[in-house]
Amino acid sequence: MSNTLRIAPANETKKATLKDTVNEHGLHDTLRYGPRTLASQHNNRSAIQNRLENWEQTQDDLKLNLYRNVYGLHAPVRLMMERKLVSQNPHFPALPQSNVHLDVLMGRDTTLDVSDFFGGGDPGPAFVDIHRDMEKARNIR
Template sequence: MSLRIVPDSHIESVSTSDSSHKEFGVHDTLRNGIRSIKTEVLPGHPLENRLSQWGETQWELKLNLARQAHGMHAPIKMMMERSIVEKRQRLPVLPSSNLHLNILLGKDETIDYEDFLNDPTMSTDMLDVHTAMEHKLNLRV
């Protein structure tokens, strides 16, 4: 049990080895972009690591405080509710705000850059329906 407010400052090295093609074993450039050797060799900045783990550390703190205040049932209920809400019930190509998850994580009280710069209608990325459905089917298997 940890009441850590800020994530650990250890540095993780980022690797693109998980972007390899399943059958051929080489980097899949068409789906994952150009491979960067720099990110495989050099570790990231310590602040970058803390920012990437900030939300998970806050969630663990919230669970530990709920367990201390209300008993073991409170964090179990919160984790169960989060796992249910995180599962999308729509097709992957349809836009979804996932308001319930934002309320559970406390993101409804803050204004981040995703709130006004993450409009899917203003996106420059092309939506590939076939890749999205293939990814959804691979998750079920």
């Protein structure tokens, strides 16, 4: 959580260049930084792509900062603790789950997404052994 009241994400100023990936001999260090195309891939991203990737985090930071300014420090701390508790759900790890509680705390309860209609991807195996999966999650043997 940053202290700025920014509505839109900031432009990223760090650009990856080959100067950042050279070793003491002046050559590109492939073992550390990968091939040259991967090291300079960050330069090819557009400004709108950077903004879209950081949009939700920026909006969440703004909301938490406004809560801190209006209600005090306890409000964002309490909200973050509640989010962390709700996101840790160890029950029935084999079954597909939707975390409605986390959606309510994040403010996404009134929005519709693709995962709301299609279940978020993999439907899971046809035969589910819940007891085995619970033992695996709890490391009981």
